[in-house]
Amino acid sequence: MSDATSNANTIDAPTPEKGIAAAEAKNNPVLAADGTPLKKSLRRALRAQKLRALMLIAPLLIFVLVTFIAPILDMLFRSIENQIVSDTLPRTTSQLSEWDPATDELPPEAVYEAFYYDLFAAVEARQHTRLGQRLNYENTGVSSLFRGSGRDLDDFREDQVEYIEDFSPEWEDAGYWLSLMSGEGGEDFLDTRRDAILALIRESKRSPLGDLWCATIATCATAPEDIDIGYTPSAEVIDLLPRTSEAYADFALITVLEEEDSIAEEEPWEAVYVALAQDLAETPESELAAFSGPQAQALVDLKAGLADVEAQSFRDLFAQSDDDWVTPSPWRTIQTYAPAYTTGYFLNAADMQKTPDGPEFRPENERIYGLLLQRTMFLSLTITFSCILLGYPIAYLLSNLPMRTANLLMILVLLPFWTSLLVRTSAWKVMLQQQGVINDVLVWLGLVGDGSRLVMINNQFGTIVAMTHILLPFMILPMYSVMSTIPPSYVRAAKSLGATNWTTFWRVYFPQSVPGIGAGSILVFILSIGYYITPEIVGGTTGTFISNRIAYHISSSLNWGLAAALGSILLVVVLALYWAYDRIVGIDNVKLGG
Amino acid sequence: MKLTKTLLATTALTVAAAGANAESHVEMADSMTIVSWGGAYQESQLKAYVEPYMEQNPGVSVTWDESSPEAVAKLRAMDEAGNITWDLVDVTAADAMRLCDEGLAMEVDHDEILAEAPDGTPATEDFGDMIVSDCFVPQIAYSITNAYRTDVDEWEGRTPEDICALFDTENFPGNRTLERRPINNMEWALMCDGVAFEDIYDVLETEEGQQQALDKLDTIKDQTIWWTSAAESIQTLADAEAVIGSSYNGRFFSAIVEQDQPLEMLWDAQVYDIDGWIIPEGLSDEKLARVEHFLKFATDTQRLADQAKYISYGPARASSVPLVSTHAELGIEMAPHMPTNPDNSDNAFVQNYEWWADYRDDIDAKFQAWLAR
Numbered sequence: 001m002s003d004a005t006s007n008a009n010t011i012d013a014p015t016p017e018k019g020i021a022a023a024e025a026k027n028n029p030v031l032a033a034d035g036t037p038l039k040k041s042l043r044r045a046l047r048a049q050k051l052r053a054l055m056l057i058a059p060l061l062i063f064v065l066v067t068f069i070a071p072i073l074d075m076l077f078r079s080i081e082n083q084i085v086s087d088t089l090p091r092t093t094s095q096l097s098e099w100d101p102a103t104d105e106l107p108p109e110a111v112y113e114a115f116y117y118d119l120f121a122a123v124e125a126r127q128h129t130r131l132g133q134r135l136n137y138e139n140t141g142v143s144s145l146f147r148g149s150g151r152d153l154d155d156f157r158e159d160q161v162e163y164i165e166d167f168s169p170e171w172e173d174a175g176y177w178l179s180l181m182s183g184e185g186g187e188d189f190l191d192t193r194r195d196a197i198l199a200l201i202r203e204s205k206r207s208p209l210g211d212l213w214c215a216t217i218a219t220c221a222t223a224p225e226d227i228d229i230g231y232t233p234s235a236e237v238i239d240l241l242p243r244t245s246e247a248y249a250d251f252a253l254i255t256v257l258e259e260e261d262s263i264a265e266e267e268p269w270e271a272v273y274v275a276l277a278q279d280l281a282e283t284p285e286s287e288l289a290a291f292s293g294p295q296a297q298a299l300v301d302l303k304a305g306l307a308d309v310e311a312q313s314f315r316d317l318f319a320q321s322d323d324d325w326v327t328p329s330p331w332r333t334i335q336t337y338a339p340a341y342t343t344g345y346f347l348n349a350a351d352m353q354k355t356p357d358g359p360e361f362r363p364e365n366e367r368i369y370g371l372l373l374q375r376t377m378f379l380s381l382t383i384t385f386s387c388i389l390l391g392y393p394i395a396y397l398l399s400n401l402p403m404r405t406a407n408l409l410m411i412l413v414l415l416p417f418w419t420s421l422l423v424r425t426s427a428w429k430v431m432l433q434q435q436g437v438i439n440d441v442l443v444w445l446g447l448v449g450d451g452s453r454l455v456m457i458n459n460q461f462g463t464i465v466a467m468t469h470i471l472l473p474f475m476i477l478p479m480y481s482v483m484s485t486i487p488p489s490y491v492r493a494a495k496s497l498g499a500t501n502w503t504t505f506w507r508v509y510f511p512q513s514v515p516g517i518g519a520g521s522i523l524v525f526i527l528s529i530g531y532y533i534t535p536e537i538v539g540g541t542t543g544t545f546i547s548n549r550i551a552y553h554i555s556s557s558l559n560w561g562l563a564a565a566l567g568s569i570l571l572v573v574v575l576a577l578y579w580a581y582d583r584i585v586g587i588d589n590v591k592l593g594g
Numbered sequence: 595m596k597l598t599k600t601l602l603a604t605t606a607l608t609v610a611a612a613g614a615n616a617e618s619h620v621e622m623a624d625s626m627t628i629v630s631w632g633g634a635y636q637e638s639q640l641k642a643y644v645e646p647y648m649e650q651n652p653g654v655s656v657t658w659d660e661s662s663p664e665a666v667a668k669l670r671a672m673d674e675a676g677n678i679t680w681d682l683v684d685v686t687a688a689d690a691m692r693l694c695d696e697g698l699a700m701e702v703d704h705d706e707i708l709a710e711a712p713d714g715t716p717a718t719e720d721f722g723d724m725i726v727s728d729c730f731v732p733q734i735a736y737s738i739t740n741a742y743r744t745d746v747d748e749w750e751g752r753t754p755e756d757i758c759a760l761f762d763t764e765n766f767p768g769n770r771t772l773e774r775r776p777i778n779n780m781e782w783a784l785m786c787d788g789v790a791f792e793d794i795y796d797v798l799e800t801e802e803g804q805q806q807a808l809d810k811l812d813t814i815k816d817q818t819i820w821w822t823s824a825a826e827s828i829q830t831l832a833d834a835e836a837v838i839g840s841s842y843n844g845r846f847f848s849a850i851v852e853q854d855q856p857l858e859m860l861w862d863a864q865v866y867d868i869d870g871w872i873i874p875e876g877l878s879d880e881k882l883a884r885v886e887h888f889l890k891f892a893t894d895t896q897r898l899a900d901q902a903k904y905i906s907y908g909p910a911r912a913s914s915v916p917l918v919s920t921h922a923e924l925g926i927e928m929a930p931h932m933p934t935n936p937d938n939s940d941n942a943f944v945q946n947y948e949w950w951a952d953y954r955d956d957i958d959a960k961f962q963a964w965l966a967r
Contacts, residue, residue: 133692142952144951371967540819
């Protein structure tokens with residue numbers, strides 16, 4: 001929408017560049033007054049000029065980037081982002097990758113075991129229901145599956161937990177556990193676990209900009225990467241009791257980072273006890289006895305004692321919690337959505353879904369977005385055309401009347417502009433409804449029977465009427481500003497040369513007003529394609545736009561990924577139309593004013 | 595000049611009051627941002643406990659934000675931006691569960707932070723089943739129910755007796771107005787299609803059951819005006835655009851009793867829902883102390899009973915029910931207008947939050963696709 005009168009490239013006159021090129025062709029550099037080649041000095045001067053110009057627009061540029069472009073990109077990025085699954089269930093997803101979802105076989109016990117430890121940490125960090133919600137978009141019922149099993153998790157392998165706790169009072173003592181797990185050489189191990197837990201609790205990762213900010217401008221709280229957890233894992237214990245070390249590290253990290261408690265005072269989670277029992281069962285007695293810590297004998301005794309305590313498999317435990325865990329369905333969903341980036345939202349926005357066999361169309365009765373997109377296009381085009389039809393005569397009138405009258409009319413055009421959008425929309429409701437003003441008048445005139453009042457609202461007609469009215473000023477204003485620059489002498493000249501009124505208008509006046517129509521159409525079309533308040537109120541079921549679904553997914557269903565995918569598709573469609581418009585009409589042919 | 599002086603004086607007073615307050619409650623913030631629904635409901639909260647609280651605690655200022663309809667989305671956005679500006683949020687039970695699930699609402703110990711009943715019953719017992727989530731402090735029970743116009747000539751004197759009048763276009767011709775979402779509509783459709791009350795959710799879990807409900811709704815689709823905000827529904831009925839339809843019982847109360855519209859309640863198969871407070875996760879200690887102090891006052895037995903003077907929603911506390919008295923301005927008895935009144939609650943049921951939390955996305959997609967066709 002820029003003015004295209006000053007196109008410097010087409011000017012065929014001597015310029016400094018040409019002069020230099022000519023001089024260089026003769027292999028004879030032109031020198032400036034101080035002896036440097038003129039080319040260099042000129043380039044320096046130009047660079048300074050450009051830099052100054054850039055500095056002048058920098059505040060606005062930065063403002064637009066930070067407050068407009070960045071949030072939009074961030075929002076659109078959500079349409080593919082899917083890290084929540086692998087962040088919440090890191091061990092499960094890596095175990096699951098070897099499972100073949102096409103068979104009806106259940107995942108191996110190792111998956112259930114990994115899932116137990118993942119889910120336990122997620123429950124403690126209160127993230128499991130969030131993941132449940134995410135997966136529920138893809139597989140109905142997963143939400144309550146996660147919520148329900150999250151509650152049951154504390155009781156898994158209860159017998160073992162109780163046995164250890166009752167074995168000797170030390171095992172219930174936070175300090176005893178801490179001394180068992182502490183030692184030397186486990187820093188890297190703790191850092192690895194810290195990264196995993198930070199991903200789980202979604203603490204913002206430290207950014208270079210944030211670091212600079214904290215170092216220079218503000219005093220910040222210690223970054224979660226630097227908070228002291230209160231112990232250093234012992235490398236020996238990590239080798240001896242790998243599961244316990246991992247579970248204990250998770251416990252320690254979440255206790256300190258999320259709950260801000262001290263591990264010296266908190267008894268470990270049940271999961272740590274379960275892990276210990278599992279580790280002891282798998283570690284030979286000789287290795288336990290060789291442990292250098294003072295707890296070696298206690299571990300040996302505990303191992304002997306635990307041998308008699310029955311441990312149910314994790315699969316059975318999950319099956320008792322909910323039957324659905326022993327069907328392949330939730331595991332397929334977890335596996336399908338394990339990657340950090342997904343096309344799932346875009347497929348959903350295209351009325352498709354992911355299946356183990358690749359993308360497939362949804363059943364007929366669930367397809368909606370294609371229909372809505374078509375409808376949005378159709379209605380927006382109709383609204384644009386009705387705006388042209390209604391706006392053109394008004395703009396013509398405005399530009400041809402004397403100033404005083406034109407100003408008065410202009411105020412009338414702008415008046416609805418200053419009224420609240422909701423008031424205008426509701427007013428149309430009063431006008432158009434079956435017991436409304438128009439129908440009442442028609443019945444009173446006898447044109448329509450009382451029993452057969454016209455249905456003019458809660459359908460596409462209502463949307464077109466109300467939106468045309470609301471967007472009309474956006475069409476009239478650019479048309480008016482273009483028309484008021486068309487010199488009246490052209491029309492007079494055409495007439496004096498014998499043209500009829502129609503020929504004068506069609507051959508002389510209209511072509512000159514086309515840039516105004518173009519600008520108005522682009523404005524109205526782009527505005528209407530994203531409208532949702534008016535269609536929501538007057539559109540009923542057939543007159544709503546795709547934006548209404550986007551608004552629904554943003555504010556009600558909270559499926560922001562799908563909303564972002566729909567928004568991205570809408571953006572691409574608008575850009576494509578803009579490109580097509582440029583190819584057909586030419587964007588140079590669009591003017592907002594003289 | 596005079597204005598400036600007054601302003602200065604007021605400011606000085608406020609500062610002084612704030613200072614005095616800061617001394618008496620060292621650890622409490624002296625301002626709160628409360629999020630509610632606006633309209634008559636927010637007014638009832640203001641009259642019943644916010645104003646009395648401010649009287650008792652001069653210097654505390656309350657800012658209202660009428661964002662409850664979008665509370666979940668906005669809280670999520672605030673949380674992502676790392677800047678929660680709300681201190682106490684009024685939401686429906688379903689939203690409270692979602693906020694709790696997302697970790698955006700704080701889990702509370704009801705017995706610890708809420709006042710006990712006058713006879714010493716602990717809060718958890720007094721509120722009973724109303725506490726549907728660990729994050730949720732219930733205030734009122736309301737219902738989504740139906741009403742019909744009393745002046746429809748075509749009905750020839752027949753009056754709707756039960757919920758199935760919605761689907762009976764022969765005896766009760768005319769437009770309907772229903773909420774543009776599947777919750778409640780699907781249940782009503784199945785009830786009127788011969789599904790027993792206790793089987794409804796089992797049936798709705800199956801593809802066939804969902805189709806059955808949609809098929810039933812299909813019979814009135816052409817005559818239904820779908821609403822998204824409850825005010826629309828009342829307006830549609832008041833304009834005689836529709837002759838029967840659903841809305842919140844409090845809205846019907848004010849249309850029928852306060853504005854004298856020719857409408858009558860159809861209490862049959864009303865669906866109870868609960869509304870209450872949640873505290874956003876991550877408040878500062880001072881804010882939290884103030885919010886908890888207010889919450890204890892605002893949800894005690896007398897205050898919840900007081901609220902019923904201004905709006906016909908039932909108090910969530912069992913101990914408040916006997917204290918419900920008359921309307922503050924009209925002086926009529928409020929009890930018969932309460933959704934929980936025995937005469938009204940014959941065939942009532944409670945919204946199945948857990949079930950809908952699972953099935954909402956799936957059924958909503960089908961419902962909206964059905965609507966758009």
